[in-house]
Amino acid sequence: MPLLKFRLEKTGAPLWFRGLIPVITLVLTFILTSGLIIWGKANPFEAYYYFLIDPLSGRVSFLEVLVKSTPLILTGIAVTVAFVSGYFNIGAEGQLYAGALASAYLGTVLGGISTPLAILLMLISSFAAGLLWALLPALLRVYLNVDEVVTTLLFNSIIIFMISAILNGPWRDPQSGWPQSPEIAEVTRLPQLVARSRLHFGFVLALTVVAVVWFIQTKTSFGLKFRAVGLGKEGARFAGINVERTILIAALISGGIAGIAGYVEVAGIQYHLIGELSPGYGYTGIIIATMGGLNALGVGAAALFFGLVETGAQTVSRALGVPVYLGEVTQATMLLVILGMFLLQRYRIRRM
């Protein structure tokens, strides 16, 4: 009996299909994760209620969503800026720590200045620190054609060792003996935005970065040049764009923004530097950037969604006893489903 053969035709998928993609993604993710939820002896529908809906319905949890999104927005945008120009910055994690290091240091030496000034100084220094940490891999790529994926990855590990050495050495907290830096001064902490919540000014900074990057991406010639270089190096070069310089700048800005992510975590949440400051925000940023389609607003939305998932995972865990790691599994599943869909939307399945 002849098998039904299908072939994938490379034309745009019908528009109605493309519009449904977010819905299909969610549904598929739900189906795939419900197996795990059932194993956890819970009802998938109930779980997803606590997962995605409940956190938005309460003041405390809603604000917590925003808190959790803050660093993700920043790393997501950082990665986006680089990826758009074709520079695969896998080092956002390390650049984040560089910014955190700078902030933790400044936080202990800046005293007797106003908070706005402190914010400005620490913002600039964390950006600079992240930029500097991104510099060597960027130079290696642009001038020696050394692939940036592995170099930025290795730099992540190196700075984590550096921080471990610092925290176990000169910066070990003299009072507690734990490997954590001394607390930063009051004035250098990011102000609370809403009373009785952890939401801090860093969230505003994150949104500002989104707005600025969105503006640059969509409304300025810089944004157009960055995109041109990422989408067609030869065409960009022919049109007179300095491709090497553009990639270098994109890489450095990317590092700087990731550095800001480190700043907001130190100055807004932890108030000192610890080795576990980031549970992989830099890597998650890559996933968020992909899901947001490398577009500032989309990435912001994806980051907020991931923040929701992280908060929701805790809610589900408390309510139904399902392990909190459901969050990570859902994020990963959603990414893989979307990756599959990205390509599917470029093809059409035709019966042969």
Add this chain to the structure above:
Amino acid sequence: MAVAMLIATLTAATLRVATPILLAAIGETFNERAGVLNLGIEGIMFLGAFVGFYVADITGSLWMGLLMAIISGVLLGILMAYFTVSLGVNQHVSGLGITLLASGLALYAFRLNYGGRSTPPSIPPFEQITPLAKIPVFNTILNQYLLTYVTFFIIVPVSWWVMYRTSLGMKIRAVGENPEAADAAGINVFWIRYGVLTFGGGLMAMGGAFLSLAQLGAFTHGIIAGRGWVAIALVIFGNWNPFKVMLGSLIFGGTYALQLRLQAMGLQLPIPYETFLALPYIVTIIALVIAGRQASYPAALLKPYQRE
């Protein structure tokens, strides 16, 4: 004699520490030789460690645990191949997605089954085997798990032999250097890449399982803690050659064991211990710069192959 004993115990520790990373690195060597960078390595090791532990715990059989761990790695390798080879998705993103997925699954299942304990769960691990029990010094060094012997004396040489002395190895290398030429010569680029990712995944998971089933006999959150990235560094350090990768793993294992011992002895050094740990990474970056110049990098690494 004390010095000899010290060196012997350090060597023994080196071999032990190096094993899991070497396994993963050999797997990744095959991947990169065929032109694929698998950033899922960290997650595959982690899930391998958990699956091995969990299955061993509920079945009571360490070997069963190891087997299931390898299978989990194979499945993840196939998943990675599906995304990067069949769908042509960006390799870094799919690799990181798989790391996230595998880690998440492992932690979820771990919490579900072992949640709420104050100490990590443990099981009796594999026994160490001492073939030369009567000979001094050697009986200290060669006091290893079976898997260690297998890794160093079987897997590494066989991998080298396959890579450089068989037509399969030649096909893998051709695919990683010039997939168009390989395709024109009748080599099936897709099958080769699927194959290495599957095989690599199995080895990576085996590496993870070694940690939970042999070295520690336990499972914790931080059981892998970046060893996957070390493996990637080692592959480059070793210039994509199994024997050199083995050498790199010994250097890494050695510095790790050394700094651990020095710390245990309470020695204070002018430089922080982390310098030793960071050294392999720094050397790898230098190796990359040199490799870039000499072009001994598998030329097609990271470029997905689309046949028009």
Add this chain to the structure above:
Amino acid sequence: MHVVEMRQITKQFGDVIANDRVDFQLRNGEIHALLGENGAGKTSLMRILFGLYHQDSGEIMIDGQLVRIGSPKDAIELGIGMVTQHFALVPPFSVAENVIMGYRESLSLDMKAIEAEVASSARKFGIEIDPSAIVRHLSVGQKQRVEILKALFREVRVLILDEPTAVLIPQEVDTFFRILRNLQEEGISIIFISHKLNEAMAISDRVTVLRDGRVISTIDTSSTNPAELAKMMVGRETFGVTRKGKVVANQPVLEVKNLFANDDSGLQALSNISLVVNAGEILGIAGVGGNGQKELAEALCGIRTPIHGSILVHAQELSGASPSEITATGVGRIPEDRHAGLIGELTVAENLVMEQLGRFTSHSVLNKKLIRKYADDLIDKFQIKARPTDRTRTLSGGNLQKLLLARVLANQPDVIIAPQPTRGLDVGATEYVHKQLLEQRMRGAAVLLISEDLDEIMALSDRIAVMYEGEIVGVLSAQDADIERLGLMMSGVLKENKDAVTQV
């Protein structure tokens, strides 16, 4: 009986007829040259023989037996091998490894034994090569020998060589011919595709000339001469001269002096090129592709730095200048590859303004309204069938070319560099491009037209320069454009007095 016989082969690609009822026979043990210009159908015919294409109609017989060649694998099994201009080699592998790759299917490889086998095979055919040498370190000529050895190792009896001497330096050509003679002695029949008449005459026993997809003639080499062959290759009826108006004499706008440049592999591609283009004239650079035209266009457009020499526009030195500087001097640059020269994922409007973003921004903010209007204007004026918001990669070839023309001509440039402007376009689009170039000429621009299409050159140029192996081998004015002479120059037979280039 012929070793290979192709009967009434016809192959069409869209509107273009690549092969039109072609008959071709290869006798056993002969070296048969296949001559013709670009687009004559030679490569297409051989790709059909090697199984890369499938003919629309016609038959192929090997040793008198009707065969179906569905893929290169089939061809190789039938004893047919092909060496193309782009080598399929793995650089870090040795010669021996490259030769057996994909062919030798044993589990374990005894490299010593294999190297010995390859060495003896090489010796048998008189090919000097070290089987253990790493391909990356070989010269182009040596790499070509590896490719030939690959085919021979697979025991082919018919060897197709596509423009084999295009990549060789003169000294290597002699070695190459010696090898061909050795192969002939070993009973291999050879088909030699070329546009270089001297070489074809030197090595071949018989010659088949193709033009516009048809066989003009198959003839014994000994009974013909270069002039006759050249005429067959390029022979045409009369052409309409569609140009009107006079050239503004003695007003050089673009001057190239003693230009030297290398190609991507570091080999010399341009050799002491000097030329002048005056205002209101079209200088056509004729020649078969691969003789340095690409590198010349790239040097003039600022994406290839010359080794030596100067490029002057309005007496301003532009050699080595950046693309932006060149555009600013009033040069309109059209990229040779319209897909690489544009950014497919960006919109039509974005590509139109990409070269001069400064005009459309204030303090770096894009004036989208202005861009939109500019794009609308150009789309209208140049009849581009697209909307400003369309993704550029969705446009047809003709519309892409119109886009490139619009981008360049909107600024009323004084110099226009137009390499292969109608390559791959249909009749309508081609006519449109020609009309635009002629209008620019009337306007007083200096147009440098580089084309492999001799009809186009003849129809548009006021003067014609011919490039061969990186040099200008002759310049003729339109009235003196003698098809025979052009053909001989394009085939490297004739090299005129080079001073004619700088005279007006």
